[in-house]
Amino acid sequence: MPDRPDLPDRPDTGPYDALLLLSFGGPEGPDDVVPFLENVTRGRGIPHERLKEVGKHYFLFGGVSPINAQNRELLDALRKEFADHGVDLPIHWGNRNWAPYLTDALREIADAGHRRVLVLATSAYASYSGCRQYRENLAASLAVLAEEGRPALRVDKLRHYFNHPGFVEPMAANTLAALAALPEEVRDGARLAFTTHSIPTASADTSGPVPGHGDGGAYVAQHLETARLVADRVREATGRDRDWQLVYQSRSGAPHIPWLEPDICDHLEQQHADGAPAVVMVPIGFVSDHMEVKYDLDTEAAAKAAELGLPVTRAATVGADPRFAAAVRDLVLERAATERGAAPVRCALGALGPSHDVCPAGCCPAAVRGRQQPRPAAAGTD
Numbered sequence: 001m002p003d004r005p006d007l008p009d010r011p012d013t014g015p016y017d018a019l020l021l022l023s024f025g026g027p028e029g030p031d032d033v034v035p036f037l038e039n040v041t042r043g044r045g046i047p048h049e050r051l052k053e054v055g056k057h058y059f060l061f062g063g064v065s066p067i068n069a070q071n072r073e074l075l076d077a078l079r080k081e082f083a084d085h086g087v088d089l090p091i092h093w094g095n096r097n098w099a100p101y102l103t104d105a106l107r108e109i110a111d112a113g114h115r116r117v118l119v120l121a122t123s124a125y126a127s128y129s130g131c132r133q134y135r136e137n138l139a140a141s142l143a144v145l146a147e148e149g150r151p152a153l154r155v156d157k158l159r160h161y162f163n164h165p166g167f168v169e170p171m172a173a174n175t176l177a178a179l180a181a182l183p184e185e186v187r188d189g190a191r192l193a194f195t196t197h198s199i200p201t202a203s204a205d206t207s208g209p210v211p212g213h214g215d216g217g218a219y220v221a222q223h224l225e226t227a228r229l230v231a232d233r234v235r236e237a238t239g240r241d242r243d244w245q246l247v248y249q250s251r252s253g254a255p256h257i258p259w260l261e262p263d264i265c266d267h268l269e270q271q272h273a274d275g276a277p278a279v280v281m282v283p284i285g286f287v288s289d290h291m292e293v294k295y296d297l298d299t300e301a302a303a304k305a306a307e308l309g310l311p312v313t314r315a316a317t318v319g320a321d322p323r324f325a326a327a328v329r330d331l332v333l334e335r336a337a338t339e340r341g342a343a344p345v346r347c348a349l350g351a352l353g354p355s356h357d358v359c360p361a362g363c364c365p366a367a368v369r370g371r372q373q374p375r376p377a378a379a380g381t382d
């Protein structure tokens with residue numbers, strides 16, 4: 001993230017009195033795996049076979065997902081970044097699917113006397129899973145607190161940061177490092193495969209604000225933008241124009257439902273057949289090197305590449321990179337200033353511009369599941 005000399009030291013974070021890191025959560029031991037998967041898939045119609053298969057991925061790593069440790073590192077980096085710049089805002093942490101749970105985090109926040117909370121979700125893009133589902137989780141947890149008679153919290157969510165320089169620049173640096181890790185003779189011709197979580201095409205098409213709904217929706221448009229921004233930086237740094245493509249991973253759900261394609265493994269086969277000397281996998285869809293990265297890319301896709309004899313490396317995600325921590329500080333101060341009625345600088349690279357602060361009505365709807373009523377969502381217009 002570029003220096004922001006315009007950001008004051010000891011800055012005003014009002015009206016907010018807490019930041020909440022909101023994430024997915026993951027198992028921390030073998031006994032956690034099945035209950036974790038039950039939490040993730042409750043009411044989502046994922047085939048039993050797929051669940052057994054995904055359970056195996058976790059057991060291959062001792063039943064431990066790296067995601068919670070990575071979020072603890074991110075918390076440390078954020079607290080250091082805030083302390084170094086006089087940002088006096090406590091940071092709490094809660095997850096959708098595993099301890100520490102979101103409801104407990106919100107209880108902690110309320111009991112500490114905080115009332116206005118800003119939320120950082122560990123997803124940089126618009127989608128039901130990465131945005132509205134977290135807003136639904138917030139609404140459900142706030143309802144529990146209200147039932148318990150706790151004072152009301154007001155919750156806002158930080159805007160999508162896929163095109164923030166503090167997300168793009170470390171991703172580009174990590175891509176250059178992954179290129180450098182390839183054997184020298186294949187480096188110059190290596191292609192870039194930007195990867196993200198596949199989602200049903202019906203969810204992608206309706207992702208983002210309603211007027212932007214279209215083929216692939218905001219989900220695909222935002223990922224293409226991040227991919228292009230990273231590819232531009234890699235071209236500038238290496239002086240070589242190389243082929244790149246956005247591809248998908250971690251598909252679940254029933255086979256007859258269309259999900260975003262191509263899958264990374266099919267893409268590697270295609271690249272090999274096409275004569276690509278090497279491929280760098282760049283997981284722009286994720287904020288840390290959690291299980292979807294460690295298994296789906298480093299284990300499954302890496303095995304496919306080995307079978308093909310195709311050299312591959314994988315770029316690290318932003319994780320707890322200080323540039324990403326600085327981006328969060330920037331986004332927090334920006335939003336606080338906006339809420340106070342100021343017009344702060346809103347950092348964004350590329351052509352899409354800074355994303356909306358408040359999700360408009362109809363943004364990233366849940367897939368229609370029978371006659372089910374839409375679930376209440378917090379931190380947005382509906």
Ligand SMILES: CC1=C(CCC(=O)O)c2cc3nc(cc4[nH]c(cc5[nH]c(cc1n2)c(C)c5CCC(=O)O)c(CCC(=O)O)c4C)C(CCC(=O)O)=C3C
Binds near residue numbers: 027041198200250253
């Ligand atoms: C867009 C998106 C992100 C990125 C944005 C964000 O980060 O939020 C993401 C992240 C993650 N997904 C994760 C794990 C899982 N996702 C599943 C299932 C699903 N993901 C979906 C989408 C996404 N998922 C969807 C549409 C489903 C189908 C069921 C449903 O509609 O909900 C399942 C069920 C089994 C299966 O894989 O089929 C698991 C275990 C973990 C934790 C990894 C760890 O433990 O380290 C993380 C960070």
Ligand SMILES: [Fe+2]
Binds near residue numbers: 197
């Ligand atoms: Fe997922």
